[in-house]
Amino acid sequence: MTGTKTRILDTALDLFNRHGERNVTTNHIAEALGISPGNLYYHFRNKTAIVAALFQRYRQQIWEWLPPPKGALTWQDKMHYLQGILESMWQGRFLHRDLPHFLHQDPELRAEYTQFVQDGMERGLQIYQGLRASGLIEASDEDLRALMVNTWVLAMSWPGLTHGLNPAAAENETLDRALLRQGIYQIVCLEAPYLRGEALDHLDAMKAEFRVGDTTVNLLFTASGPHIGESSNG
Amino acid sequence: MTGTKTRILDTALDLFNRHGERNVTTNHIAEALGISPGNLYYHFRNKTAIVAALFQRYRQQIWEWLPPPKGALTWQDKMHYLQGILESMWQGRFLHRDLPHFLHQDPELRAEYTQFVQDGMERGLQIYQGLRASGLIEASDEDLRALMVNTWVLAMSWPGLTHGLNPAAAENETLDRALLRQGIYQIVCLEAPYLRGEALDHLDAMKAEFRVGDTTVNLLFTASGPHIGESSNG
DNA sequence: TGACCTCTAGAGTAATTACTCTAAAAATCC
DNA sequence: GGATTTTTAGAGTAATTACTCTAGAGGTCA
CATH class of the missing domain: 1.10.10.60 (Homeodomain-like)
Structure with a gap:
């Protein structure tokens, strides 16, 4: 027990x-x-302490998925990272939506969170640089940095956004996973222009794996295909 | 009065x-x-009515910045769009952070919001397609769609995220504008890989215009510059 | 058995806050 | 100027909710 x-x-x-x-x-x-x-x-002690504890847990989990890169990185390493991080972010999806309120009131927690964001982004940048060193990515330092910021923002925001639009996902495991998959797809697309070599060879397969074609799922766009949403009453 | x-x-x-x-x-x-x-x-009638009214106002404002493209689009048109939208999103920045709570409770408002997102993304896609028709962008339909989603998510999330990390911006006009500028910069970087022709010629100037080099501003990264954070354990 | 500590129950409270109600002021209309 | 409608004030309330307090159960060790 x-x-x-x-x-x-x-x-x-x-x-x-x-x-x-x-x-x-x-x-x-x-x-x-x-x-x-x-x-x-x-x-x-109070509700904030619960949220703070959940944040600590979350941070540690993310951190375990972002080990400093050692040696040459492969495309598989990259996908491993990506899935792990998104999975963790998914599990802590409420945080990115509700944490700001607590950051507003608790300067100590805010300092920790800021540090977390900076560290995470620094670590992520190292991974991107590792991929560049392995010839899987081609980008200037500045582009890489901007890419990292965009990746981070997207990864953090995706769960909250999609759940706001699709509250049914809270009770529907299938829909929930579909949303997560599309989030990964979006990040793959974000990185796509910078991929080279072997990574480029795998790109189509990656897209296909995470593309969400399910028309029963109403994500951000109206379902792909000719049918644009009929009236749907709630 | x-x-x-x-x-x-x-x-x-x-x-x-x-x-x-x-x-x-x-x-x-x-x-x-x-x-x-x-x-x-x-x-x-109640607090929700206030939020809903603010949303209506916000939606109309965004909508005015997203007229359906008529004729050939220039790069200046594009930047005009971008600045207008980001400005509007900035003004309604609280919405993207706090609206989900009301969407959760008010199905009618949620339906309206969902429609807004879908319409906005559709309209944005048309603009991207217009730019493509003008030879300013090169991308497949699928890539364009993914780009549109990423642009939208980034634009919507940026204000809330940066303000969460930087609450001082609420009282500091300069910092506030710097954050907005960096948001535009990030979106420019997002689109950069797909730019062609004249748009590509303007890219560096655009980046330079919106890049935020102010080291007194602590945004997402530690202040730019050669000093990268020493090891910091969590 | 008894002392001691950890853990738990559950009724209760203080404070917040969205919202109501009545009456009166202000504007409008004839 | 009187009648009617719109707008405002401001005290008050009902409900929520984070959090407290006291008493006691359960375990452990002597």
Whole structure:
């Protein structure tokens, strides 16, 4: 039996991701766990502490997916990175939507978050540079930096955006995964112009793997194909 | 003297952008205006109605910046579009951060927002296609579509993200404008690989115009320059 | 058994906040 | 100028919600 503290974080993360942190009260979390509010507050001083703990967890998870590159990087390494990071960002998707509110009020947390963003982007840049050294990418330093920023922003924003438009995804595992897949696809497209050599050879396959053609899924665009959404009442 | 309804929206927008919708109560808005809460609720049924009205306003503003392309498009047209849209998105920056919460609760508003995103992206795609027809851009249909999605996501997310990391921007006009400028820069870099002809000739100038070199500004990266952060453990 | 510590229950509270209600002022109309 | 409608004030309320407090259960070690 895992510790109560861990279980609180687990269910809090789940509820936050599904309904948004703002709609989830500490009493909800306790109730979902079958524990008392008092017990919850025994483990966490306040709601912010829960969010902060979830952020720490999230950061560590991302960090494990961004080891400093050692030796020559392959295209497979890159895809490995990409999937791992997106997966982690997906799991912590509520954070990028609701964390700003806490950053606003908690300078310490904000400092940590800023550091996290800077470190992550620095580490990501190293990976891109490694790929360039391996001849898989061709870009100037400035272009690489801009690419890194765009990749980061896209990766961070994608989950929150798509879930805002598609709340049904919270209850629909298939839709949820489709959204994640399209996020990866978008990042692949972002990098595409800079790819060279072996990476370029794999590009079409990568696109095909992550392209979402499912017309039942209404993502950002109206479903591809001739049918543009009929009226759909909610 | 402008109507009370309009003034409510104006100050609400200002306060929302500065402090985040969540931290701004209806009483705050009334107080900032020097009117009574009762008066505010005479004009707007509830807080959601205010947000919804701000969204309508925002949508119209964006829409005015995205006229359907007629005839051949020039690179100047494109930059005109870009600046106008980013400016509008900047003015409604709180929306992209706080709207999801209301979308979650108000299916009608969500339908409108979804429609807005789809229409906007469709219209944007037409513009890109116009640029392609003018020989300023070279890309496949699929690439163009992916580019459009990435542009949209970036444009929508940029204000919220950078303000989350840099809350000081709310009180600092200079910093605020610098963040907006860098947002435009990032989008220019996003499009850069697809540019051709005259657009390509202007690329360097565009980058130079919007590049933010101010080292006093701490945006996403650590300040540009040779000093890259030492090792920092998490 | 008893002392001690960790963990839990659950009723309760203080503060916030979106929103209401009544009455009166201001504008408009005839 | 009186009647009617629109707009405003401002005190007040109901509901939410983060968080507290006390008491006690359960485990461990002597």
